[in-house]
Amino acid sequence: xxxxxxxxxxxxxxxxxxxxxxxxxxxxxxxxxxxxxxxxxxxxxxxxxxxxxxxxxxxxxxxxxxxxxxxxxxxxxxxxxxxxxxxxxxxxxxxxxxxxxxxxxxxxxxxxxxxxxxxxxxxxxxxxxxxxxxxxxxxxxxxxxxxxxxxxxxxxxxxxxxxxxxxxxxxxxxxxxxxxxxxxxxxxxxxxxxxxxxxxxxxxxxxxxxxxxxxxxxxxxxxxxxxxxxxxxxxxxxxxxxxxxxxxxxxxxxxxxxxxxxxxxxxxxxxxxxxxxxxxxxxxxxxxxxxxxxxxxxxxxxxxxxxxxxxxxxxxxxxxxxxx
Amino acid sequence: xxxxxxxxxxxxxxxxxxxxxxxxxxxxxxxxxxxxxxxxxxxxxxxxxxxxxxxxxxxxxxxxxxxxxxxxxxxxxxxxxxxxxxxxxxxxxxxxxxxxxxxxxxxxxxxxxxxxxxxxxxxxxxxxxxxxxxxxxxxxxxxxxxxxxxxxxxxxxxxxxxxxxxxxxxxxxxxxxxxxxxxxxxxxxxxxxxxxxxxxxxxxxxxxxxxxxxxxxxxxxxxxxxxxxxxxxxxxxxxxxxxxxxxxxxxxxxxxxxxxxxxxxxxxxxxxxxxxxxxxxxxxxxxxxxxxxxxxxxxxxxxxxxxxxxxxxxxxxxxxxxxxxxxxxxxxxxxxxxxxxxxxxxxxxxxxxxxxxxxxxxxxxxxxxxxxxxxxxxxxxxxxxxxxxxxxxxxxxxxxxxxxxxxxxxxxxxxxxxxxxxxxxxxxxxxx
Numbered sequence: 187x188x189x190x191x192x193x194x195x196x197x198x199x200x201x202x203x204x205x206x207x208x209x210x211x212x213x214x215x216x217x218x219x220x221x222x223x224x225x226x227x228x229x230x231x232x233x234x235x236x237x238x239x240x241x242x243x244x245x246x247x248x249x250x251x252x253x254x255x256x257x258x259x260x261x262x263x264x265x266x267x268x269x270x271x272x273x274x275x276x277x278x279x280x281x282x283x284x285x286x287x288x289x290x291x292x293x294x295x296x297x298x299x300x301x302x303x304x305x306x307x308x309x310x311x312x313x314x315x316x317x318x319x320x321x322x323x324x325x326x327x328x329x330x331x332x333x334x335x336x337x338x339x340x341x342x343x344x345x346x347x348x349x350x351x352x353x354x355x356x357x358x359x360x361x362x363x364x365x366x367x368x369x370x371x372x373x374x375x376x377x378x379x380x381x382x383x384x385x386x387x388x389x390x391x392x393x394x395x396x397x398x399x400x401x402x403x404x405x406x407x408x409x410x411x412x413x414x415x416x417x418x419x420x421x422x423x424x425x426x427x428x429x430x431x432x433x434x435x436x437x438x439x440x441x442x443x444x445x446x447x448x449x450x451x452x453x454x455x456x457x458x459x460x461x462x463x464x465x466x467x468x469x470x471x472x473x474x475x476x477x478x479x480x481x482x483x484x485x486x487x488x489x490x491x492x493x494x495x496x497x498x499x500x501x502x503x504x505x506x507x508x509x510x
Numbered sequence: 511x512x513x514x515x516x517x518x519x520x521x522x523x524x525x526x527x528x529x530x531x532x533x534x535x536x537x538x539x540x541x542x543x544x545x546x547x548x549x550x551x552x553x554x555x556x557x558x559x560x561x562x563x564x565x566x567x568x569x570x571x572x573x574x575x576x577x578x579x580x581x582x583x584x585x586x587x588x589x590x591x592x593x594x595x596x597x598x599x600x601x602x603x604x605x606x607x608x609x610x611x612x613x614x615x616x617x618x619x620x621x622x623x624x625x626x627x628x629x630x631x632x633x634x635x636x637x638x639x640x641x642x643x644x645x646x647x648x649x650x651x652x653x654x655x656x657x658x659x660x661x662x663x664x665x666x667x668x669x670x671x672x673x674x675x676x677x678x679x680x681x682x683x684x685x686x687x688x689x690x691x692x693x694x695x696x697x698x699x700x701x702x703x704x705x706x707x708x709x710x711x712x713x714x715x716x717x718x719x720x721x722x723x724x725x726x727x728x729x730x731x732x733x734x735x736x737x738x739x740x741x742x743x744x745x746x747x748x749x750x751x752x753x754x755x756x757x758x759x760x761x762x763x764x765x766x767x768x769x770x771x772x773x774x775x776x777x778x779x780x781x782x783x784x785x786x787x788x789x790x791x792x793x794x795x796x797x798x799x800x801x802x803x804x805x806x807x808x809x810x811x812x813x814x815x816x817x818x819x820x821x822x823x824x825x826x827x828x829x830x831x832x833x834x835x836x837x838x839x840x841x842x843x844x845x846x847x848x849x850x851x852x853x854x855x856x857x858x859x860x861x862x863x864x865x866x867x868x869x870x871x872x873x874x875x876x877x878x879x880x881x882x883x884x885x886x887x888x889x890x891x892x893x894x895x896x897x898x899x900x901x902x903x904x905x906x907x908x909x910x911x912x913x914x915x916x917x918x919x920x921x922x923x924x925x926x927x928x929x930x931x932x933x934x935x936x937x938x939x940x941x942x
Contacts (some may be wrong), residue, residue, distance in 0.1 A: 200768065201771055201772050201775060204768065204772035205772050205775055205776060208772065208773065208776070209776070209784065212784050212785060212788050213784065213788060227606055253752075266590065293825070310850070338924065338927050338928065338931070339924065341927060342920055342924035342927050343916075343920055343922040343923075344872050344875050344876070344895070344919065344923075345872075345876070346875060346876065346879060347895075347916055348893050350895070350902065350912065353861065353902075354902060357548050375700050380828045446777070449777070452779060452880060453876060453879070456879075457899075467780065468880060471787065471880060471881055471882060472880075472881050473784045474787055474788070479780070479783065479784055479787070482780060483777070483781070483784055486776065486777040486780055487775045487776050487777070490775050490776075490777060494775075504564075
């Protein structure tokens, strides 16, 4: 098992390097440091000296890959690639283009993101599985057909409508919860109810439909037919056997999302003014703060790959037929 | 009067033409026959098909632009603009409610004797010749009835001659009935719009006084462009990479897998945001180019899913008898790919393109909100929703923009999803 893990980790390294190079190309080839300086200094009437001093201040005035003027190891380290991109590997995030420490900001902001993402995830999982099982229990009846129809309707509505409608109904009209905002400590709960609720409803459509398909596939297998022939009640079959076996594909695909919960939902956090990592990224994109966007892209990728690794590991844990 | 084509216009028409030509050439092939048989089985499939066709026609009408000089200025309008004129250039002062005759906000106007009053000004372009109150209700009633009657007449004129032949193609009564009713609804919608929209603002006006109904109709083209041009950009990448990886295997497979794993590891929204941000500095502030850029970026980041599917399918197809026979006989790889592998991948391509279409329309609205979508001046549902966010916070609330965007966007996405289901039913063998 450890040999497998080590092998997988080694496979990840070329991918991480590739991602680093791609993001580097995106951020520095397409968009020269001159342009970045221009944006942050205001655009039209910027002198070359102002640009140069801004670049020097933020470390953008070094050559891209290879520094011929430096000595020895500095030839490679005193370059933009090494300073900005390669340093991400050791989680040295540096400062944003507005001179704020990125690592500090991440430390302050990861908790609100998790507070929304983790409950939504687990509650959503349970809700979707329950609804899917109910639909399968009533399969080939009108309830099932209408259930699918409702799921497709739910999928066709943009998540922004859910957020806006949720805010309108529960916050403005019914005045049950505040429209947006966040507070520290236990007071955060009343601010988190609506985002989590909206997240659940928005995820119900695709989730229930997909899990229903998986459970239905399990239901048509021979062992279920045998159990029914032997007289076991449908209810018991569904909630014990089909659920257990259907959880294998569900869990393994869902586990890959776990690390990404850290990043928070861009939309939710922005609409609900929650100071998490999602809104951090959103603001950075709005302000065209490339330093932050670079870091978040890298983080997101690392977490996604971690998720893939978790998926592979969980395959081996739940399915005894899969071995290394 | 000269015909002007924007870049996105050209691409939309090319996509449409290619699709039409492919359909005409292949209409007797088993795939198309399967699709046709499935589509006439359920009422909802025919309804969805009609709705998507209507939206497509509107989008295409909006993709032909004419330039001319008017009062010394160069004016470019689309065919849809000309149909909907003069709503395309009329501007009220500010917000107004649907079917209202007065502005939504008070204005300070000079009253009698040099004093100033706060009052709701009458709208310039709505309710011309109607005093407020009951006569407005009667006028609306008259127009609605006129709309329904002319819709029925249109339905009789355009559909009844073809009734026999279309009824023969659809076997079930439910389907025929649904089709005829939906066709009637579409015609009535056109005639009702014509009867009402030039006298009233059906969905009110937005902050700078533009007719919301006009904006939401123009946004159809934006959604259509994003759905089709993105697929147009994505298909060559996905097809070539997927087929090469699956057929040639070896180092090509490894390289392509490495490429799409790496590219796919970057979270989607972030990659799109980074790409758009990086490239948009290079291009000038041309809204059409920005739309094109968005489509290219979406295509370049979205080919990965299809590529994986195609690679898997090609790996299976490679081992088929006829492929192995062809290779033994010495047929060149290129010919094998073209004649044996490619046609058998078309069902995956068709399903994915249709399903991705709805996903892309939804994604555009999210991306516009994030700020990396279409230009703020482009008409799109995303921009409407974005603006609606602030409008909803006003007291009293401005809701009509959001409702209009919701209705149209939901209708298009929902119909496309239904069609996607129909295609999956037709082309993917399911267990039942």
